[in-house]
Amino acid sequence: MKSTVHECKLIELPRIYDRRGSLTPIYGGEHIPFDIVRTYYLYDVPGGESRGGHAHRELQQLIVSVMGAFDVELDDGQEKRTFRLDRAYYGLYVPRQIWRELLNFSSGANCLVLASLPYDESEYLRDYDEFMEIKRQK
Ligand code: TYD
Numbered sequence: 001m002k003s004t005v006h007e008c009k010l011i012e013l014p015r016i017y018d019r020r021g022s023l024t025p026i027y028g029g030e031h032i033p034f035d036i037v038r039t040y041y042l043y044d045v046p047g048g049e050s051r052g053g054h055a056h057r058e059l060q061q062l063i064v065s066v067m068g069a070f071d072v073e074l075d076d077g078q079e080k081r082t083f084r085l086d087r088a089y090y091g092l093y094v095p096r097q098i099w100r101e102l103l104n105f106s107s108g109a110n111c112l113v114l115a116s117l118p119y120d121e122s123e124y125l126r127d128y129d130e131f132m133e134i135k136r137q138k
Pocket of ligand 1: 038040052053054119
């Protein structure tokens with residue numbers, strides 16, 4: 001099945017707040033539709049910078065702005081959608097084979113990514129033409 005940008009969605013995460021601040025727990029398979037195998041985060045990103053122009057063959061991910069804001073531009077080869085992430089209790093679910101770019105980072109923004117697979121460079125699609133070829137095939 002071909003994935004589309006319509007499967008990408010904002011997921012509202014649990015938010016436990018009191019006067020000491022807020023806390024958000026995330027369980028793989030419960031709050032998000034995959035088991036969490038890897039977590040990484042982007043930080044020290046200069047204001048206005050962009051990252052992550054690529055897709056993944058099989059990896060699913062949840063992208064969270066735990067601090068600050070940035071845009072996520074999603075492209076399934078036919079349609080594009082852009083989400084602005086600026087709340088620590090919303091995550092953007094991105095299924096396999098969606099080209100994604102993170103844009104317009106505010107200075108000091110922190111981006112948390114929960115991923116369904118270990119890091120594997122051969123699992124990346126970094127060439128847009130190759131990505132389009134795969135989207136055309138299936
Ligand atoms: P990359 O995924 O290209 O970053 P972005 O798409 O956000 O610009 O990764 C940047 C570098 O970090 C690249 O050399 C691969 C390495 N890396 C790891 O070693 N482990 C990881 O889990 C990730 C996500 C990247």
